[in-house]
Amino acid sequence: MSTDHYALGPPARALLADLEVSVPTVLQRARLPERLLADGTLELTPAEYHAFWRALAEELDDPVLPITIARKLSAEVFDPPLFAAFCSPSLLVAAERLARYKRLVGPMRMVISGPTIELVWPESEQPPDELGLVELLFWVALARIATRYDVRPVGLTAPVAVSGAVADQYTQYVGVPIACEPRWSLTFSAADAERPFLTANERMWDYFEPELRRRLADLDQGTSTAELVRTALLKLLPAGSGTAAAVAGELAISVRTLQRRLHEESTGFQTVLRDTRESLARHYLTTSTMTAAEIAYLLGYDDTTSFYRAFHAWTGRTPEVARQSAGE
Numbered sequence: 001m002s003t004d005h006y007a008l009g010p011p012a013r014a015l016l017a018d019l020e021v022s023v024p025t026v027l028q029r030a031r032l033p034e035r036l037l038a039d040g041t042l043e044l045t046p047a048e049y050h051a052f053w054r055a056l057a058e059e060l061d062d063p064v065l066p067i068t069i070a071r072k073l074s075a076e077v078f079d080p081p082l083f084a085a086f087c088s089p090s091l092l093v094a095a096e097r098l099a100r101y102k103r104l105v106g107p108m109r110m111v112i113s114g115p116t117i118e119l120v121w122p123e124s125e126q127p128p129d130e131l132g133l134v135e136l137l138f139w140v141a142l143a144r145i146a147t148r149y150d151v152r153p154v155g156l157t158a159p160v161a162v163s164g165a166v167a168d169q170y171t172q173y174v175g176v177p178i179a180c181e182p183r184w185s186l187t188f189s190a191a192d193a194e195r196p197f198l199t200a201n202e203r204m205w206d207y208f209e210p211e212l213r214r215r216l217a218d219l220d221q222g223t224s225t226a227e228l229v230r231t232a233l234l235k236l237l238p239a240g241s242g243t244a245a246a247v248a249g250e251l252a253i254s255v256r257t258l259q260r261r262l263h264e265e266s267t268g269f270q271t272v273l274r275d276t277r278e279s280l281a282r283h284y285l286t287t288s289t290m291t292a293a294e295i296a297y298l299l300g301y302d303d304t305t306s307f308y309r310a311f312h313a314w315t316g317r318t319p320e321v322a323r324q325s326a327g328e
Contacts, residue, residue, distance in 0.1 A: 005043040006106035008052070009254075011082070018072045021059055029055035042254050046107060046125040053131040063166045066133035067173045070141040082142075084212070087205040091143045091151075092193040097205075101212050108135075115193035116155075119184040129160045136186050140174060143188070146197040155179065155187035215252075225261040226272050233276045242277075242300040244269045278314045281307075285319055286326040292319045 027034050030051040088094035095117050099110035111118040143151035152175025171177045232250040248258045277299045284295045296307035311319050
């Protein structure tokens with residue numbers, strides 16, 4: 001996941017189903033491929049992601065769409081950021097955790113100042129009003145679900161002008177009127193920010209956090225996609241799962257995104273798979289006494305014959321000759 005793209009995946013499909021909206025119609029409005037949500041998680045540029053939200057708002061024609069979506073929020077749909085938030089002991093801890101890992105799902109930052117949560121988008125990529133308000137109301141809904149208490153913020157600011165009945169509905173849902181200011185922010189009382197979450201589960205958080213840290217480290221270090229694919233294949237090949245779909249699932253991206261990233265690095269999945277298998281085969285032949293059948297299994301081949309053909313195509317020799325040459 002790159003920091004200049006948004007991740008859109010299964011939770012979005014669940015949301016659209018809950019809203020009873022026609023997916024093809026929304027995608028057509030946004031001028032995005034109709035297969036957008038058909039294959040795992042897709043990375044969208046800010047322009048594409050914002051177009052998706054504008055199209056959704058136009059299709060539903062709901063003047064308080066952010067409130068409607070907030071009321072649909074549920075812990076039943078598994079989404080890593082949502083799950084991490086629900087596992088937290090309090091709203092304050094949930095905000096701090098999501099602020100740390102927010103870069104994994106899009107180019108928007110969270111700034112936590114005590115009980116205040118501020119959302120910061122790149123200056124040239126300000127979100128549609130609906131998206132910005134959804135991101136803010138998410139925290140109101142989260143606090144209420146996790147504490148089973150009618151948590152009401154003490155302040156909400158957004159560069160959005162609402163009036164009349166629409167403004168009244170936001171005030172009624174949030175508890176305070178929206179103050180039209182440049183900042184996207186939400187402030188809770190100190191008591192509500194530290195109110196215990198009944199959904200807290202530190203054991204589950206301890207289980208998922210290492211993976212989030214790994215993904216963040218990959219992002220920071222600029223690890224190439226080809227290298228990430230090789231790492232995934234080392235785990236998947238012995239299980240016979242060395243397919244593009246399996247690797248994409250391991251990396252939490254769609255197959256199309258995987259193929260696009262590899263193409264940008266002037267390579268492809270089959271090339272990386274072939275090179276990984278050849279490297280592993282040479283390693284096993286020169287450092288172990290495993291038979292060709294055992295090596296074929298570890299490389300994810302259905303039978304020894306397939307491995308023999310592949311190895312001969314790589315090296316022009318049989319595995320036995322290669323092993324003998326290495327020994328000599």
